[in-house]
Amino acid sequence: MALFRRVPFLTCEVSPRRKVKINLSGCNFSCRGCFAIAKKECGRSLSVEKLLELLVKSCRMIYGELVDDAQMTGGEPLTDPDYLFSLIQGLRSYGVEKIGISTNGYMLNEDVVDKLRALLVNYIKLDLKAYSKGVHMWYTGKSNARVLRAVKLLHEYGLNFYVRTIVIPNIVDAAEVEKIAKFIGSIDENILYRLYEFAPEQLEYKLSRKPTEDEMVKAYNAARKHLKNVEFFIYKPSNPSIYKTAYDPNYKVVEVRADELLETFMKIDKIAKSADPEWNVQFFTMNQILKEAA
Numbered sequence: 001m002a003l004f005r006r007v008p009f010l011t012c013e014v015s016p017r018r019k020v021k022i023n024l025s026g027c028n029f030s031c032r033g034c035f036a037i038a039k040k041e042c043g044r045s046l047s048v049e050k051l052l053e054l055l056v057k058s059c060r061m062i063y064g065e066l067v068d069d070a071q072m073t074g075g076e077p078l079t080d081p082d083y084l085f086s087l088i089q090g091l092r093s094y095g096v097e098k099i100g101i102s103t104n105g106y107m108l109n110e111d112v113v114d115k116l117r118a119l120l121v122n123y124i125k126l127d128l129k130a131y132s133k134g135v136h137m138w139y140t141g142k143s144n145a146r147v148l149r150a151v152k153l154l155h156e157y158g159l160n161f162y163v164r165t166i167v168i169p170n171i172v173d174a175a176e177v178e179k180i181a182k183f184i185g186s187i188d189e190n191i192l193y194r195l196y197e198f199a200p201e202q203l204e205y206k207l208s209r210k211p212t213e214d215e216m217v218k219a220y221n222a223a224r225k226h227l228k229n230v231e232f233f234i235y236k237p238s239n240p241s242i243y244k245t246a247y248d249p250n251y252k253v254v255e256v257r258a259d260e261l262l263e264t265f266m267k268i269d270k271i272a273k274s275a276d277p278e279w280n281v282q283f284f285t286m287n288q289i290l291k292e293a294a
C-alpha cells in the first residue's frame with residue numbers, strides 16, 4: 001500500500017552549501033513558540049515515489065544535478081516512521097550520500113533508533129525543549145520522558161547527533177538550559193549542545209521576546225558547566241567577531257512550494273520581510289516542477 005504525507009515545501013539551499021530540506025507536515029507536539037507552517041498537516045499529499053520525483057526534478061531545475069545532502073524536517077518527520085524509512089531508502093537508491101533528520105525525539109524508541117542506525121542515517125538534530133517536566137508539558141503539550149530517553153538511546157546506539165534548545169526569556173532561560181545540560185552531561189559530557197535564540201516575529205501572539213546577547217551568553221555559560229561542546233548562535237550579533245552567528249549574508253535558498261499554499265506563503269513572506277528587509281526567497285511551485293495542471 002502506498003504511503004502518503006502532505007508536504008508544504010522543499011527548501012533548497014544553494015549557498016553557501018547545497019542541501020535540500022524536505023518539510024513533512026504534521027506534528028505530535030503543540031509548541032507555544034512554533035511558527036512552522038508544517039506544524040499542522042498541510043501542503044500536497046505525496047507518495048514517497050512522487051516526493052522523490054519532485055525532489056529529483058527540483059534539484060535538476062535548481063542545481064542542474066541531484067544534491068548529495070538531504071535533511072528531513074517538519075513538522076515532525078517521525079510521526080509516520082514507515083514513510084520516513086521508505087523515503088530514506090529511496091534517497092539512498094538515487095545516490096544521496098548524506099541524510100539527516102531534524103526531530104523532536106518523541107518517536108525515537110529502540111526500534112526506530114535501531115532502524116535509523118541500520119539505514120546509516122548520517123546525522124540527527126534532536127530538539128530538547130525543556131528539562132523540567134512542567135515546563136515541557138506546558139510548552140509542548142507532551143511529557144519529555146520519551147525525549148530524554150531518546151538522548152540516551154541515540155548515544156547508546158552510536159548515532160551521530162546533537163541536541164539543541166531554543167532560549168526563550170522567562171520560559172527556557174539559563175537555569176532551564178543548565179538543567180538540560182546537566183542531564184546531557186550525565187550521559188556524556190562530549191555530546192554537542194547548541195543554543196538558538198527565540199524568534200518572536202512570526203508568532204501571531206506574544207509569548208516572550210528575543211533573548212538579549214547577555215542572556216545567550218549566560219545560558220551558554222550555564223551549559224558549559226556540564227558539557228565540553230556547547231555552541232550558541234545570535235542571528236545578527238552586535239559584534240560578529242565575538243559571537244557565532246546564525247546569519248550568513250551568503251545564505252540563499254530556493255523553495256519549492258505547494259501551489260495549494262501560495263496565499264499562506266505570501267503572508268509568511270510579508271511578515272519575514274518586515275522583520276528582515278533583506279528577506280527575498282525565490283521559489284518555484286510544485287506544479288511548475290512536476291509540470292502538472294493546477
Ligand code: SF4
Nearest residue numbers: 027029031034075104
Ligand atoms: S516540535 Fe517543532 S514543528 Fe512541532 S510544534 Fe514544536 S516547534 Fe513546531
